[in-house]
């Protein structure tokens with residue numbers, strides 16, 4: 001029934017979307033993670049679906065339900081698993097939108113058994129962390145001329161300059177900058193305010209809107225973007 005309401009604007013186009021956090025294991029019962037709810041990425045998946053695109057959604061742990069059964073959902077837990085799934089699917093894609101909040105660090109040595117307090121000397125536990133693979137940069141380095149690669153950025157200072165630097169250094173076509181300066185936007189919230197940058201500079205600036213409305217703006221900007 002829902003398919004009846006789908007437009008054909010992006011019929012035949014393939015889109016990869018990443019969403020949610022990643023969890024990096026410490027031991028069998030603990031992890032390092034972040035506050036991403038997945039709402040923004042799921043809303044982007046839904047907006048692409050409404051325009052008729054063939055959507056693959058690679059998501060970290062979230063309570064969200066897949067909005068439509070035609071959206072191909074791949075559940076992963078860690079940054080490395082997200083990387084592997086992105087690598088496996090990217091070559092087929094017309095668009096890739098990496099909205100996941102990927103953990104920046106992981107433990108190379110995950111404890112086989114639960115870490116017990118009594119085994120930790122002097123009440124101080126030190127964990128050694130390594131940088132995770134940069135998924136956006138990895139796709140940027142294999143991207144073809146006809147593929148559009150979109151990253152996200154969240155900055156607390158020098159927002160535009162830092163976002164522009166990410167665009168260039170990761171070879172993305174567009175960066176969606178999430179505003180942290182506005183009350184009621186961001187993690188867990190239903191609202192967001194964004195700026196979209198290309199190599200040429202700012203191409204879109206939104207008001208504070210619901211994540212669904214923001215997703216519609218993001219998807220129409222991406223699908224109308226000409227390199």
Ligand code: CTP
Nearest residue numbers: 098099100102132133134135136151152153154
């Ligand atoms: N990203 C990624 N793989 C990582 C880390 C980030 O693909 N290991 C992607 C995110 O999905 C996002 C973009 O890179 O699309 C920017 O993420 P952000 O956390 O803002 O930037 P980082 O490069 O991780 O730098 P920092 O956190 O130090 O600002």
Ligand code: CA
Nearest residue numbers: 101102103104
């Ligand atoms: Ca980061």
